[in-house]
Amino acid sequence: MTILSERTGLDTNVFLLGLRKAHSPSERLLTYLDRLHLVIPERILRELSANLTPGERDDFYDLFDATSDVLFDWTPPTDDSVQRYRALGCKRGDAFVAAGLQTLGATCFISNNRHFLQGIPGLPFRILAPEAALAEIEGV
Amino acid sequence: MATLSLDELAEHLNRLTPQEREILYQKVRHQDFLTRLEALSERYRARLTREGSLTAAPGDLIAAWSREREDLVRRDHPE
Numbered sequence: 001m002t003i004l005s006e007r008t009g010l011d012t013n014v015f016l017l018g019l020r021k022a023h024s025p026s027e028r029l030l031t032y033l034d035r036l037h038l039v040i041p042e043r044i045l046r047e048l049s050a051n052l053t054p055g056e057r058d059d060f061y062d063l064f065d066a067t068s069d070v071l072f073d074w075t076p077p078t079d080d081s082v083q084r085y086r087a088l089g090c091k092r093g094d095a096f097v098a099a100g101l102q103t104l105g106a107t108c109f110i111s112n113n114r115h116f117l118q119g120i121p122g123l124p125f126r127i128l129a130p131e132a133a134l135a136e137i138e139g140v
Numbered sequence: 141m142a143t144l145s146l147d148e149l150a151e152h153l154n155r156l157t158p159q160e161r162e163i164l165y166q167k168v169r170h171q172d173f174l175t176r177l178e179a180l181s182e183r184y185r186a187r188l189t190r191e192g193s194l195t196a197a198p199g200d201l202i203a204a205w206s207r208e209r210e211d212l213v214r215r216d217h218p219e
């Protein structure tokens with residue numbers, strides 16, 4: 001199984017570093033967005049909104065068309081699901097992201113933040129750096 | 141580069157098998173996606189350049205977005 005066959009989420013830092021062209025693996029990973037089974041939970045959508053202008057946001061949504069397999073979810077995760085991750089030791093913001101990913105059935109999350117959910121046991125999704133995700137996609 | 145009229149292009153397409161045609165359509169859709177991705181990236185980068193923040197270090201940005209995550213969740217979901 002590779003990320004091309006999994007429900008996959010991307011962290012805000014992957015989207016934004018890729019669009020900035022400030023990090024080559026993130027930039028290259030974005031060129032595969034149309035091949036991923038993508039999930040974008042509420043927190044990631046809010047963070048993207050905080051960093052993009054309304055026009056840029058429109059362009060972002062226009063990346064996806066009727067053939068795209070992408071789930072946008074503007075619904076915040078339930079308190080119970082957030083508290084579960086809080087109890088495991090997650091920071092509050094990270095707990096919301098993790099709960100949102102779980103709600104959407106993600107089995108993979110790609111982040112440039114090496115500290116994201118580090119050391120948290122029993123996560124329902126694996127966490128990859130963009131470099132590792134590219135290695136799975138490109139088979140190198 | 142040789143160019144084809146639309147009629148000639150249609151003739152070429154009609155000679156393709158359904159499988160080849162599907163692969164071709166996928167390639168066209170992907171090229172269209174890449175064009176839109178590049179346009180968004182250029183728009184975003186142009187704005188950041190105007191604001192003087194395009195050259196920030198990736199490590200600093202990742203740390204700042206991590207702090208922003210906590211700030212936004214405090215704002216949207218006060219304890």
